[in-house]
Amino acid sequence: xxxLLGLCFNKPIAPSISFIGFRQRGEVNRHGWGVAFYPDRxxxxxxxxxxxxxxxxxxxxxxxxxxxxxxxxxxxxxxxxGSHTSMNTHPFQRELGGKDYVFAHNGNLIGNFRKELALGQxxxxxxxxxxxxxxxxxxxxxxxxLAVWGLADFQFLEKELREINRYGIFNCLLSDGEHLFxxxxxxxxxxxxxxxxxxxxxxxxxLDQDFSIDLGKRKDPKTFGFIVATRPLxxxxxxxxxxxxxxxxxxxxxxxxxxxxPKSVRDSPVG
Amino acid sequence: xxxLLGLCFNKPIAPSISFIGFRQRGEVNRHGWGVAFYPDRxxxxxxxxxxxxxxxxxxxxxxxxxxxxxxxxxxxxxxxxGSHTSMNTHPFQRELGGKDYVFAHNGNLIGNFRKELALGQxxxxxxxxxxxxxxxxxxxxxxxxLAVWGLADFQFLEKELREINRYGIFNCLLSDGEHLFxxxxxxxxxxxxxxxxxxxxxxxxxLDQDFSIDLGKRKDPKTFGFIVATRPLxxxxxxxxxxxxxxxxxxxxxxxxxxxxPKSVRDSPVG
Numbered sequence: 096x097x098x099l100l101g102l103c104f105n106k107p108i109a110p111s112i113s114f115i116g117f118r119q120r121g122e123v124n125r126h127g128w129g130v131a132f133y134p135d136r137x138x139x140x141x142x143x144x145x146x147x148x149x150x151x152x153x154x155x156x157x158x159x160x161x162x163x164x165x166x167x168x169x170x171x172x173x174x175x176x177g178s179h180t181s182m183n184t185h186p187f188q189r190e191l192g193g194k195d196y197v198f199a200h201n202g203n204l205i206g207n208f209r210k211e212l213a214l215g216q217x218x219x220x221x222x223x224x225x226x227x228x229x230x231x232x233x234x235x236x237x238x239x240x241l242a243v244w245g246l247a248d249f250q251f252l253e254k255e256l257r258e259i260n261r262y263g264i265f266n267c268l269l270s271d272g273e274h275l276f277x278x279x280x281x282x283x284x285x286x287x288x289x290x291x292x293x294x295x296x297x298x299x300x301x302l303d304q305d306f307s308i309d310l311g312k313r314k315d316p317k318t319f320g321f322i323v324a325t326r327p328l329x330x331x332x333x334x335x336x337x338x339x340x341x342x343x344x345x346x347x348x349x350x351x352x353x354x355x356x357p358k359s360v361r362d363s364p365v366g
Numbered sequence: 367x368x369x370l371l372g373l374c375f376n377k378p379i380a381p382s383i384s385f386i387g388f389r390q391r392g393e394v395n396r397h398g399w400g401v402a403f404y405p406d407r408x409x410x411x412x413x414x415x416x417x418x419x420x421x422x423x424x425x426x427x428x429x430x431x432x433x434x435x436x437x438x439x440x441x442x443x444x445x446x447x448g449s450h451t452s453m454n455t456h457p458f459q460r461e462l463g464g465k466d467y468v469f470a471h472n473g474n475l476i477g478n479f480r481k482e483l484a485l486g487q488x489x490x491x492x493x494x495x496x497x498x499x500x501x502x503x504x505x506x507x508x509x510x511x512l513a514v515w516g517l518a519d520f521q522f523l524e525k526e527l528r529e530i531n532r533y534g535i536f537n538c539l540l541s542d543g544e545h546l547f548x549x550x551x552x553x554x555x556x557x558x559x560x561x562x563x564x565x566x567x568x569x570x571x572x573l574d575q576d577f578s579i580d581l582g583k584r585k586d587p588k589t590f591g592f593i594v595a596t597r598p599l600x601x602x603x604x605x606x607x608x609x610x611x612x613x614x615x616x617x618x619x620x621x622x623x624x625x626x627x628p629k630s631v632r633d634s635p636v637g
Binding site for chain 1: 405406407408410411412413414415422423426430432451452453459460461463464465466487488489490491492508
């Protein structure tokens with residue numbers, strides 16, 4: 096399976112992210128890694144169709160203060176659909192309405208989704224179910240003529256994500272550079288967790304996971320935000336997403352949540 | 367001014383490209399660097415809104431055998447329009463018809479081009495004249511419902527490039543992952559040069575330029591292709607582009623040329 100990691104903070108942060116899964120768990124093959132972030136309104140996506148733990152580039156980026164961004168999406172791929180090539184490696188990127196969207200998926204779709212989830216202007220470059228789903232989503236948003244995201248748009252997106260979810264296992268992260276959209280599908284085994292980070296925080300204590308993330312020693316006590324991951328990355332109190340729900344974050348706060356989530360998440364507490 | 371570099375070979379090559387301009391010519395300020403290549407059908411674009419000569423990332427990539435590609439486009443930016451940010455840094459990238467297009471521009475457009483070169487589905491994320499021109503071009507190609515590039519399409523593209531050229535200085539490189547499109551505009555001072563490379567070739571002898579490129583010691587005598595650059599990068603016999611003309615390369619050969627070009631270019635000689 097694949098691993099997702101998403102960050103949404105109120106100020107740009109420059110995290111050190113280590114892709115360590117393979118090194119720790121040699122028995123599990125990893126077929127690619129990728130990261131997307133926003134130096135400004137535009138997205139920068141870097142990916143490689145090779146084992147992340149063995150990548151000199153991912154190792155270089157870990158210590159390079161290049162990924163300064165309020166929003167970041169990272170992905171480790173365990174290929175289920177498509178060859179081990181760059182075009183099949185997440186995150187994917189497209190422009191809509193002058194905004195750079197990026198997308199990463201955990202799961203796999205089956206059945207006749209390529210025909211029934213009809214495409215329009217956006218066409219996959221690679222072979223994956225994931226890129227098809229992304230192109231479908233963007234076409235739906237394009238037809239909505241979205242100018243500014245509001246409650247009705249979040250509900251619309253959630254409905255579309257559930258529509259895709261009918262075809263299989265579907266957890267995903269999406270961003271337009273302003274919002275981080277995180278959806279957990281209906282599959283009970285395919286989890287997604289949330290952590291609200293407020294200063295002070297330093298290096299996290301690792302569990303046995305694919306990612307390690309170090310947010311650095313924040314000197315600014317006003318920097319806060321959320322981390323979303325397939326599984327808890329630390330021994331802190333990560334909050335599981337409810338099934339079939341979308342959560343939306345902006346500027347380090349929750350802007351669309353679920354009544355099943357703790358009040359601390361719904362109210363998007365700050366430090 | 368900006369510097370362009372384009373490669374089109376018949377087989378994937380992994381060149382070492384050094385962005386050395388600033389180091390050599392401290393008096394000239396450089397505001398960004400970027401490179402686009404195709405690990406497969408998909409494009410990978412990496413850029414930074416900082417001085418290329420001072421970038422640890424560009425230095426790392428130089429020795430990292432990551433950029434294995436038949437086609438590569440690199441750009442050093444000297445900002446004339448827009449702030450020194452990632453969104454204004456070349457190359458730009460968009461998908462059309464399941465193909466990843468990348469684009470880099472040398473020059474600047476003035477006048478009412480933002481209104482008169484009407485946009486459609488593609489919208490700039492940043493502020494540059496260059497990204498506007500790219501979005502305009504893609505919309506024109508989109509409306510053409512292009513499936514396979516042919517002579518009439520090259521002529522159509524050349525006509526559109528000349529249309530954009532009416533608004534200012536406009537040299538550019540464009541690719542869809544299969545073709546390298548190189549256009550030199552009508553400005554006499556804004557040059558574009560071409561070199562046909564056939565084995566054996568090793569490290570090139572440098573002139574005082576922004577780029578240095580090392581194609582490595584090719585063991586395969588059947589690897590050949592073209593290099594396009596704003597100015598000659600070596601003391602070899604680079605061929606100047608005629609004004610207002612598009613040249614198109616595919617698989618290391620010329621597929622659309624000009625009667626003013628030497629027969630060796632028109633016939634796309636191989637080693």
